[in-house]
Amino acid sequence: MPLGRRVNKEVMEMYEADQRLADTYKDRLAEAAEAEKALRAAETEGRDAELHELAIAFDKALTEVLLAAEAAERVAAGTKTYVPESADAKTRRAAEIARRKAKARPAVTPLTGEVDRLRTAREQHRMAFRVRPATIV
Numbered sequence: 466m467p468l469g470r471r472v473n474k475e476v477m478e479m480y481e482a483d484q485r486l487a488d489t490y491k492d493r494l495a496e497a498a499e500a501e502k503a504l505r506a507a508e509t510e511g512r513d514a515e516l517h518e519l520a521i522a523f524d525k526a527l528t529e530v531l532l533a534a535e536a537a538e539r540v541a542a543g544t545k546t547y548v549p550e551s552a553d554a555k556t557r558r559a560a561e562i563a564r565r566k567a568k569a570r571p572a573v574t575p576l577t578g579e580v581d582r583l584r585t586a587r588e589q590h591r592m593a594f595r596v597r598p599a600t601i602v
Contacts, residue, residue, distance in 0.1 A: 542567035
């Protein structure tokens, strides 16, 4: 008889995928730092021709590190916070409540702050640089 709580197979697959993604967080953060360094150097040196490509590369790097940070936050929150596709409304609500409770735990709070910091950095970058082509309305 196994001890502990039984976890849905679909939830375990999502959890393991998040663990693999969370393990790449430091590497992705270093890549984002390098992309920012290249962008700032091009900006300082006046290499205007390269700025757009470097801005896009930095945006992609920020997005990748944000995804890894969110995965690390979900892993720290635990398996109770995951919702399988086949879940009913009661299970979805229980997972939502578990997610809110988990965000208050000392192990999850710093990761939540890091996710917020990265999201803010990405949005500030997008406001400062045009990383997408203009849309005609």
